[in-house]
Amino acid sequence: MESNPVLLESKSSPINLLNEMQQLRLLGHLCDVTVSVEYQGVRAEFPAHKAVLAATSKFFKEVFLNEKSVDGLRSNVFLNEVQVADFASFLEFVYTARVEVEEDRVQRMLEVAEKLKCLDLSETCFQLKKQMLESVLLELQNFSESQNSEEEGAARPSVAPAAEGEPDPPDSSTAGPGHGASPEEPAAKPKEKV
Numbered sequence: 083m084e085s086n087p088v089l090l091e092s093k094s095s096p097i098n099l100l101n102e103m104q105q106l107r108l109l110g111h112l113c114d115v116t117v118s119v120e121y122q123g124v125r126a127e128f129p130a131h132k133a134v135l136a137a138t139s140k141f142f143k144e145v146f147l148n149e150k151s152v153d154g155l156r157s158n159v160f161l162n163e164v165q166v167a168d169f170a171s172f173l174e175f176v177y178t179a180r181v182e183v184e185e186d187r188v189q190r191m192l193e194v195a196e197k198l199k200c201l202d203l204s205e206t207c208f209q210l211k212k213q214m215l216e217s218v219l220l221e222l223q224n225f226s227e228s229q230n231s232e233e234e235g236a237a238r239p240s241v242a243p244a245a246e247g248e249p250d251p252p253d254s255s256t257a258g259p260g261h262g263a264s265p266e267e268p269a270a271k272p273k274e275k276v
Contacts, residue, residue, distance in 0.1 A: 097179075103134055104177040115146075115157045119169045126166045128173055132157065138176040140199035168194045175203050185214065 106112050113129035135142035145159055161169065168187070172194050175181040179202070183191055188207055195203035 100178055103131065104174075107131065107134075107173075107177055113156070115159060117159045117161060117169065117173075119161045119164055119166050121162065121165045124166050126170070128169065129156075130173060134176060138200055138202065140201075142198065163197060164194055165190070172198065172200070172203065175206075176200065188214070 107130055110129050113131055115130050115132045115135065117128045117130055117135075119126055119128065132142070132146050136146050137143075142159070146157070149157060164172075168190050171181045171183055171187070171191060181191075188210055192204060192207035192211065194200075195207055
């Protein structure tokens with residue numbers, strides 16, 4: 083009698099795999115490529131794994147699939163259109179699926195993602211930029227609404243209650259004698275002298 087197949091799936095395995103690959107990269111173990119980055123005189127070299135770079139970046143995938151294999155030697159890739167700090171952030175992202183950057187670097191990270199054809203980083207930057215824009219628009223809307231309510235408050239004439247002893251202002255709904263008053267309404271009494 084055959085039993086039904088069951089799915090064995092690990093929720094932690096992808097994260098564990100990324101963490102282990104990151105540790106191997108940081109220690110320089112099993113790295114088979116060195117990416118040399120130079121931008122405006124600033125230069126740095128980053129050891130990495132071809133498989134990780136190829137799996138996360140179509141740019142690197144094309145480079146590695148088109149290179150002539152040299153057994154035992156580490157490959158070198160040269161980038162001169164990417165800032166060193168941005169490439170370091172790119173590497174951290176592809177090895178950990180997360181990276182912390184300053185808000186003003188998000189646009190640059192999006193440009194790096196597009197140059198290196200890294201869809202995951204590109205989508206992440208785009209979503210963050212969208213959230214940032216929505217936040218700014220919401221702040222502008224709130225500011226605009228508060229300005230409008232302040233202007234409306236200043237434009238409204240203030241109505242103070244009549245002080246005691248002051249006569250009520252004439253009202254068109256109550257006409258006095260001789261002004262179309264009905265016969266049932268008593269006429270205003272003259273003040274009596276004592």
